[in-house]
Amino acid sequence: MKDDMLRTLEYEKMKDQLLAHVASDLGKARVRALLPHTDMATVRQAQEETAEGEQVLRFRGHAPLGGVHDIRPEINRAQLGSVLDPEDFTSISETIRAGNQLHAFIEQLLEEEEEVSVPRLHTYVTEISPLNQLERVIRQAISEDGYVLDGASATLRTTRQQIRTFESSIRSQLDRILRSKDAETKLSDRVVTIRNERYVLPVKHSYRDAFGGIVHDQSSSGQTLFIEPQAVVTANNQLREARGKEKQEIERILRSLTEEVAAEADALSGNTDILAQLDFIFAKARYAQKMNGVQPRLNDRRYVYFPRARHPLLNAEEVVPIDLEIGDDYQSLVITGPNTGGKTVALKTVGLFTLMAQSGLFLPTAEKAEATVFKHVFADIGDEQSIEQNLSTFSSHMTTIVSILEQVDEQSLVLFDELGAGTDPAEGAALAVSILDEVHERGARTVATTHYTELKGYAYNREGVMNASVEFDVETLRPTYRLLTGMPGRSNAFAISRRLGLSEKIIAAAEGEMAADTKQAEQMITSLEERRQQADQAWEEAIETRQQAEKLHRDLERAFNEWQREKQTIYEQAEANAEAEVEKARKEAEEIVADLRRLQQEGHAVKDHELIEARKNLEEATPQLTEKQQQAKRKAKKMASYEPGEEVFVPRFNQNGQVVEASGKDEYTVQLGIMKMTLNARDLEKTEQPAAQKASKTVTRVSGTQSHVKPELDLRGERYDNAMTRVEKYLDEAVLAGYARVHIIHGKGTGALRKGVKELLASHPSVKGTRDGGQNEGGIGNTVVDLK
Template identity: 45%
Template structure:
């Protein structure tokens, strides 16, 4: 496209508006390079791309495009083996997250799952997802300056040691500075750091009295910053730990960099697609802002703009205009007074053409058609703007000469005030000659003019059509409506009359005009009058037709409403019936559940009271176990008995208890003796045959001890707050106690927590000699925080 044309049509302002809509710098760079295409297939593709983006935003909201960065330099450095800094890695992770979130965005909307976005969906789904790299970076790096403790177990341990070492140094220094002996040596009782080592401020004169290493001194020299000898070794350790920390951080960064390098190609492809997607959605946002639509495209030079608005003017301030050219005529001649909107019309057509061929939607109604041209030329003057014209004849002609050299059949040419700036007769003749040349080559041309000769030329030449911008003589203001097929009247006499110019002057001016000019102006006035009447009749006819259509539409809607209401009432009745049945069923189920719960509560309460009664009837035997195991094997019989048989009464020497032999001695001399309710493993050397009276005495003593134990024993033990080793010891003793006390069921309270305590207790119960069975607590017993144990 001609660069001068782009400038005079203010295409760069449209690009700046587009750049502002892009989220990332990458998207902005693509927008800044946007140029119109001359290939209709490409234009159709990029228009469809924009249309899909608009639909996505309307139906799903704005896509998540934040966090897109230019990471090509970082990826290249990673691939050549250079470690990336935390900030570089965070930029990469942000970009990877943007790609992943965009993929999720295009997949997740269930309400819009039937919509097809052939172009953008394929592009978005082609994005590579590297969630492992993304999470590894975010897990390891907190900010551009800080690495997380969670980056590695080694780093966490090193930092824990550094913290511990710092505390040790500070504690040591606090004891030094708070010492009454050292206080007089110190300038201030504070701790500071010099050269990464902890020091204290010592008065210069007391340096010999304070052993340590001098690291710095104050500007006056009165204070020395000394590292006490007592912490030199600690400071050395701290320095070594910090070196380890630095080395571990470098290792972590190198590892993350390697992950990036491995996927370098995919990350580069992601960036390319993300920058393009950001640009495409920027086009969609611009379209929504200016209330744009997707134009229909053709390569036959046909333009039909419906209610078009100049995109650089505020929507509320611009009057929409209808323009068409290229079907019945190839040249459009626009006439009318200054400030009537002729230049705005030219710029609207030109800018719409550029925007459409650049893939941007245009601010017009649906059904707008735009042609794809190979070239677009505009002669609007170097200083021409929408508000004023400062162009000269020479600048016009220089530009026109260049246009005529480069124009071809598939071009659009825009002339503003063609032939102006010179003698009207010569200017009009020159303008007709230029238009004849372009018309002969069937080049689409739109020109504005004040010359009456050009109006007559358009009326008498086939393929050239007159148009005018409407002007209200009563209010002396333009309406900005473009009237195609009607030449514009100059209105000079009418305007002058309305402004108060004397009648005799106006009449004199009319006498000076040629008869043909006066007749032509009268014809234009008559045409304008007939057009207004025809326009009013047409509007009235359309209004009546619209009313009839509205009445018919209302009747159709009422019928649809009645049918819909009928169907809705049937559905509501069915729904209400289902609801009543559902509620009745739910109520019945609720009542059944309540009955079950009440029954369960009664049964639970009954079991609890029975257990409490049983517990009250039993006594604790805590001390008996200690008595039974105390000094086991510490005493031996002087002469072990021989031929000890099952059922024989023996005395356990170290327990001073009498019991009955259950299992006679094996080959190693080990036997089992029943002492009261307890079974005791003993060696033959620790027993002797008992006398008759000793058995009864021992039995009585055992019963007394069992009753004592049963009085103090409880049916539950609370292990919460204890570690596993403590808990296992306590449970083992508890099970022995309850076994001695004769309890049938006990509760071990271990809490829910992490489950470590519960699993450890479970392993113990599997092999314990006193356990018959065990299970987790039910509702009302503590749930998974309690284990219920049945004792043998």
């Protein structure tokens, strides 16, 4: 990609926007060096890295990149043997800590959010060398503001204690002089100051011999001498010597630390490169969020689709989204329309979006955007004359076009702005057609803008070429900036002139001067535009009608379901009431029969066959459902809802099963023996278990519970101790429920939970064997358990 092409498509301006989102100088360097990739695998990796960064920001809102410094110069100096400054060690220490914090941040995110998948970022952070020993040594010796600490060595601590003692002694003696009676007379000011790293007093010139000692300086007027009194000369000498020792010890400490940095130079350089890449990735992610960008789907068909594309350099609140597509049904797009209508913006949008996609950046488009990878992107945009080469506008354009034609091939995207402009219209149009034909034959993807009428009909005569135009509102005399694919543009010169008040006579004369074929083309375009407007209106009406129909359908479906529920409720209530009344009547009848039998036993004449007949009549009094009512009852049972663990009957297989989970609307996953099947609610019936069977199951359930045991146990998110307790309880229930195989879902995470589960299963008496889940069973995040 040539630099002049990148400037033409405003790639560098886009990078300036990206720079605002980096956190360190390392990231800035990566952004400044950014260029579009021309290899599909590299582009795909760059896009995936941006997607992972954006995923982290969605879940956490930030990435901890504070404290990252470009320490490469310090590393190089350390390797060359130059002693580093204390501030250099502070930058190195902060960068080491920043790398460790970022590593811990990603690990914690993966531990807490199982739906997060950032394999590339995880690989980067795991390659960061912790260098804890080097960081600890530096922090023990150097403060955060770059000061060598007393604790850096025992010698330095002792020396500094001596310095403080000498300073205290000197100040004490000088303070006595300042407080003396004649101090005001002999001193210019009652202060202690420093000259040549020695404590001195400002003495009036006339009293220079009053204190003895050494003169170190004088004021500009010569009236004040800065004298070190004889009483503190010895102490000052001792202080100077102690400071010399301090300087030597600091030099030794810094040299030792420099040697340790040099020993870890490779690891530090590696960390620096990784942190630079991570800062760059998160800058791309933040930029994507800032412009509401989406990840384009990459293809190798040289197909480009940018729905509702918004040029990132335009005001987000004012930019008009446009739909751009090329490379599927057509490989060349010719855009026509008035000046300032948005043709050049559309052209630049195609080019810049392609470069952004190949740079691993998201695009400010609607979802389902697609991009491809071009080896070359060529652009001839602008009408500036080449002053340096003394070329006209046409010559400048043609020089660029000649250069493009020397290199263009099927792996190229070519952008022409006002192709053939700057010369005689007839000749310019003819050249434009020939150039487009040549580029088209070479298989390149081409987008061109033009004013020429001849090119408006170009797409109708060439396979693989499509017309497009930028819309212009004649009523407001303003462009709408909408791009209309499949519709050639028209000049609107006559319509605009009428709106502005030009004489109808002049307009009619001008229309008469137009060639017949030009008139025909303009009429055709006008007709197409009117039909397009009618189609747009019809489309909007169709959408509105569809939305109304969908709403009506939802309302009817909701009302029908509500009616079904109410009907079922009423039916069940009526059935319950009827059964209750029958039961009540049966009990009363039984009491009467008992009374009759008692009377019989007491000697009254009541015959046995009369008792039997009475009981028979009582049983026949129980209401029986008609066949139609029985079918309705079965249907109500079939369409009922089912809960996980509920036992159901499947007539199709004449077998009872157990509901595992609801897998869709009116669909359930059912365990039938060793098989799992997804069945519609219509294929299921609720079961009424015999009392003996219920009692049996009640006895065999753990803790007397009658709830069904699922064939899997999900431990994700559980604490370790609680998870181990749940596993033991679950294994007992699964054995009592008769399962031969169950699944323990513990996730991947750090592996601690998985290890604990494996150890518990290995020692459990009911476990026959275990294995990790297969490719479709959750992998190592699921342990499959065979029970005895």
